[in-house]
Amino acid sequence: MCQLLGMNCNVPTDICFSFEGFSARGGKTDHHSDGWGIAFFEEKGCRIFLDSQPSVISPVAELVRNFPIHSTHVIAHIRKATQGEIALHNCHPFRRELWGRYWVFAHNGNLPDFRHHSMGFYQAVGNTDSEKAFCLMLETLRKCFPQGKPPLKELYLILRKITQEIAQIGVFNYLLSDGEHFFTHCSTKLSYIVRQAPFAAAHLIDQDMTVDFRELTTESDRVAVIATTPLTDNEVWTPIQPGELLVFQDGWPLKHAFD
Amino acid sequence: MCQLLGMNCNVPTDICFSFEGFSARGGKTDHHSDGWGIAFFEEKGCRIFLDSQPSVISPVAELVRNFPIHSTHVIAHIRKATQGEIALHNCHPFRRELWGRYWVFAHNGNLPDFRHHSMGFYQAVGNTDSEKAFCLMLETLRKCFPQGKPPLKELYLILRKITQEIAQIGVFNYLLSDGEHFFTHCSTKLSYIVRQAPFAAAHLIDQDMTVDFRELTTESDRVAVIATTPLTDNEVWTPIQPGELLVFQDGWPLKHAFD
Numbered sequence: 001m002c003q004l005l006g007m008n009c010n011v012p013t014d015i016c017f018s019f020e021g022f023s024a025r026g027g028k029t030d031h032h033s034d035g036w037g038i039a040f041f042e043e044k045g046c047r048i049f050l051d052s053q054p055s056v057i058s059p060v061a062e063l064v065r066n067f068p069i070h071s072t073h074v075i076a077h078i079r080k081a082t083q084g085e086i087a088l089h090n091c092h093p094f095r096r097e098l099w100g101r102y103w104v105f106a107h108n109g110n111l112p113d114f115r116h117h118s119m120g121f122y123q124a125v126g127n128t129d130s131e132k133a134f135c136l137m138l139e140t141l142r143k144c145f146p147q148g149k150p151p152l153k154e155l156y157l158i159l160r161k162i163t164q165e166i167a168q169i170g171v172f173n174y175l176l177s178d179g180e181h182f183f184t185h186c187s188t189k190l191s192y193i194v195r196q197a198p199f200a201a202a203h204l205i206d207q208d209m210t211v212d213f214r215e216l217t218t219e220s221d222r223v224a225v226i227a228t229t230p231l232t233d234n235e236v237w238t239p240i241q242p243g244e245l246l247v248f249q250d251g252w253p254l255k256h257a258f259d
Numbered sequence: 260m261c262q263l264l265g266m267n268c269n270v271p272t273d274i275c276f277s278f279e280g281f282s283a284r285g286g287k288t289d290h291h292s293d294g295w296g297i298a299f300f301e302e303k304g305c306r307i308f309l310d311s312q313p314s315v316i317s318p319v320a321e322l323v324r325n326f327p328i329h330s331t332h333v334i335a336h337i338r339k340a341t342q343g344e345i346a347l348h349n350c351h352p353f354r355r356e357l358w359g360r361y362w363v364f365a366h367n368g369n370l371p372d373f374r375h376h377s378m379g380f381y382q383a384v385g386n387t388d389s390e391k392a393f394c395l396m397l398e399t400l401r402k403c404f405p406q407g408k409p410p411l412k413e414l415y416l417i418l419r420k421i422t423q424e425i426a427q428i429g430v431f432n433y434l435l436s437d438g439e440h441f442f443t444h445c446s447t448k449l450s451y452i453v454r455q456a457p458f459a460a461a462h463l464i465d466q467d468m469t470v471d472f473r474e475l476t477t478e479s480d481r482v483a484v485i486a487t488t489p490l491t492d493n494e495v496w497t498p499i500q501p502g503e504l505l506v507f508q509d510g511w512p513l514k515h516a517f518d
Contacts, residue, residue, distance in 0.1 A: 042311075044384050045347025050306045059326045067318045088304025097355060100382035120405070121380070123359035125303050146379070 002092070002108045003032050004190065005076040006175040006226035008182040010250035012042070013223050014068035017211045019076065021204035021231045023065060026055030026078040029206040035091040036061060038076035039104040040069050041179035046102040050091045073177045077106035082129075089126035093175075094134050096122055098142055099149045101178040105134040108228055109171030109187055119143065133166050137176070152181060152247070156258045159183060160245045167243070175226065182248040184226050186240035191230055193237045194251060196222040202232045222251035261351070261367045262291050263449065264335040265434040265485035267441040269509035271301070272482050273327035274335070276470045280463035280490045282324060284337055285314030288465040291337035294350040297323055298363040300332040300438035305361040309350045332436045336365035341388075348385035352434075353393050355381055357401060358408045360437045364393040367487055368430030368446055378402065392425050396435070411440060411506070415517045418442060419504045426502070434485065441507040443485050445499035451485040452496045453510060461491045481510035 005022040007015050019038065027033035033054035040047055047069075051058040055078050077092035084090040092106040107130035114129040121142055122135035140162045141155070149155065159176075163185050166172050173190050176183040184190060195202075197220075199213035226248070230237040240246050247254045264281040266274050278297065286292035292313035299306055306328075310317040314337050336351035343349040351365040366389035373388040380401055381394035399421045400414070408414065418435075422444050425431050432449050435442040443449060454461075456479075458472035485507070489496040499505050506513045 042347045045309075045311075045350070047307070047309045047347060049308070050304075052301075052304075059322065063318065063322045088301045088306060091304070095354075097382065097384060100384055102384055123356065125356060125359055125361055 002077055002079045003228040004106055004108045004175050007074040008248040008251055009072050009223040011221055012070035012072050014070050015074050016065060016068050018225055018231055020065055021206040023055035023061050024206040028056045032078035032080040034081040034086045035079040037091045037093050038064055039093045040071040041073040042071055044179060048095060050088060052086055052088050052091055073179050073182055075104050075106050075175045075177060082110045084126055084128035090128050094131050096138055098138050103178045105176045108173040111170040114169055137162055153258050163245055185245045186242055189228055190240045191237040192224055192226040193235055194224045203234045205233045224248050224251045261336055261338045262487040263365055263367045263434050266333040267507040267510055268331050268482040270480055271329035271331050273329050274333050275324060275327050277484055277490055279324055279468060280465040282314035282320050283465040287315045291339045293338040293340040293345045295337040296350045296352050297335035298352045299328050299330040301330055303438060307354060309347060311345055311347050311350055332438050332441055334363050334365050334434045334436055341369045343385055343387035349387050353390050355397055357397050362437045364435045367432040370429040373428055396421055412517050422504055444504045445501055447501060448487055449499045450489055450496040451483055452494055453483045455481040462493045464492045483507050483510045
């Protein structure tokens with residue numbers, strides 16, 4: 001299995017603190033050491049740092065921990081290989097273009113015997129169940145909305161349908177974003193926290209490190225952090241319910257907006 | 260305009276030496292300081308480092324200069340913006356998936372008033388002429404070969420045809436690769452050098468730095484380096500002829516193979 005980390009904010013924010021704790025799980029405080037990756041959206045642009053080395057020793061991860069990249073939509077992943085060998089082409093997050101936007105996807109779980117016969121748009125480059133599932137999701141969205149990105153509610157309902165179908169095959173926790181919306185699906189385990197004024201200090205579980213967000217934020221900032229398991233031990237994280245597809249926008253979960 | 264740097268080898272090789280000189284042109288020895296990027300293929304996998312900061316001050320470029328990534332197909336670009344604002348979504352190289360492989364593209368030149376109306380597969384995310392041209396090229400290949408990647412000669416002939424059409428619009432020097440083949444097109448300015456045994460020392464033009472390749476190579480290594488203008492001052496670089504689409508494989512130009 002693997003672990004997921006996501007961030008969605010109303011103003012570009014760096015993820016150095018959360019990534020510090022998260023990346024320790026890639027070989028130090030946990031065993032997810034078969035590669036890692038992180039995607040940052042900067043407006044419509046997107047850059048992804050990947051490495052098949054464990055995140056605790058990767059020089060690229062060292063850069064990401066120390067170089068503050070400000071982004072509103074971040075998706076990170078540390079890998080414990082289940083399907084597909086340890087190689088760059090199997091590192092998450094994966095990225096494709098749809099409707100003139102980049103879409104980025106990372107998966108925690110396992111989809112045994114998952115097969116995706118491409119309908120002509122997207123093909124997996126690597127050999128993970130995860131990338132195949134991502135291709136199927138985008139292909140489904142593309143077929144349903146050939147003219148371009150639909151209003152969020154329409155998009156959500158189709159995405160939920162295909163997600164539910166895939167989730168019947170196996171464990172399918174995921175993060176998905178196009179830099180505008182941020183989708184999170186919980187199959188078994190995924191939690192989030194929203195940080196906003198009044199800010200406080202937070203202490204990592206995986207490293208003895210504390211950050212006082214009062215010193216780093218303004219009154220109107222709002223940041224949602226989503227992770228497989230909580231990253232801090234002095235804050236209350238909210239579990240996403242199994243079977244729930246939750247959308248974040250501007251650092252806030254849009255709960256019950258589409259029922 | 261911009262500058263291009265490419266590398267194609269028969270064994271995975273790092274590009275630290277060439278990138279040291281090349282990246283100096285992004286704000287120090289030349290004025291291509293509107294962002295940069297570099298793509299490394301590692302088998303079918305591909306990772307791209309991008310930054311909209313000048314390459315001489317970018318912490319990500321610093322990582323690329325110092326962290327040896329071994330790759331057989333590398334495409335790098337430093338940008339002097341002509342079309343499209345300075346932003347991450349306009350930084351080259353661009354990447355899309357076709358036939359279950361990643362394709363990477365970087366362009367030097369300018370295509371005034373270039374328009375590409377997507378035929379349904381690929382859309383530009385940013386607003387450069389370069390990304391639109393890339394989308395058109397991939398879309399053309401996809402339409403011509405819907406079943407998958409054809410033999411190299413068939414691919415070459417179609418690629419040359421669409422390249423010639425686009426090159427009528429403006430300056431269209433480019434590097435294109437899928438991690439298997441490495442295509443270079445010269446519209447006005449592009450040179451290459453093939454380094455192989457007996458190896459010698461090379462001295463950069465843009466930095467006072469020398470590397471003795473005898474100490475770093477084995478007898479059977481072969482490395483082609485392609486650049487807008489030569490990177491070294493003690494080696495003989497071969498200009499690619501204007502109008503020529505040259506394919507490299509295993510560090511060697513396949514000249515006249517497709518006529």
